[in-house]
Amino acid sequence: MTFQEVNLKRRSIRDFLDKPVSDDIINEILKEALEAPSSSNTQPFKVVVATGNILKSIGNELTQKYKASLTLRKQNIIGKILTARKYGLKPNKVYETIQGKYPGIYQDRRIKTAVGLYKVLGLKREDKKKRDEEMTKNFYFFGAPAAIWIFANPKMKYTALVDTGIFMQNIMLSATSKGLGTCPQGALNLWREPVDKHFNVPKGYELVCGLSLGYPSDDKVNFYRPEKLSVEELLVSKK
Ligand SMILES: Cc1cc2nc3c(=O)[nH]c(=O)nc-3n(C[C@H](O)[C@H](O)[C@H](O)COP(=O)(O)O)c2cc1C
Structure with a gap:
């Protein structure tokens, strides 16, 4: 595939085939991703790859938390505190996910994208129960046989996130070029304890994002193409 083909083919995949991805392919993807640029070549990231029973166990725990x-x-405030304690619901505080509304136009774009997705899924925005069910799929990786969590060292300040983002995009494009699909998931950044239970993430590395990896199914959800900005909207006008 040409770059244009891979770039256009990559979309967030939210339904995967029950077909494993071999360790060799995952290693190839990571090797290609490591060609990414990073500030002074510091490569301030670490990666967890989970498959099989470990992935199942992490998924069960994340789903239970969600x-x-x-x-x-x-619940009232006391109930909230007790439930949060019981299930370990304190979210990741270093690279935080926004809880609630996004600021300004970003909330508008978020809603527009979500409404488009609900339409494809035949789901009404008012149907909170169905929306929760859809959201829950994040925590069992939309049926993917593999998931990747990316951690970065916040001591590297802003470059930690820039470098990690570039690296993640390389993972997604490499996977796409091999006929695989991915979904980057902020939802997987909420709670890291289920991952820490199974992996020795070195001290100082904080969870940035997770992504599901597998072979895309033919489900209609995988053909959703949310609208992107035009170049005119992107460009800042001259004075
Ligand atoms: C940092 C980040 C976090 C995301 N979190 C989620 C998520 O938790 N669940 C989900 O289904 N999609 C998630 N997405 C996918 C976006 O919704 C998707 O990239 C966007 O709608 C554009 O669609 P496209 O990836 O198909 O181009 C995330 C994407 C990024 C880059």
């Missing part, structure tokens, strides 16, 4: 977090809505 389902418990949904019950918080209906």
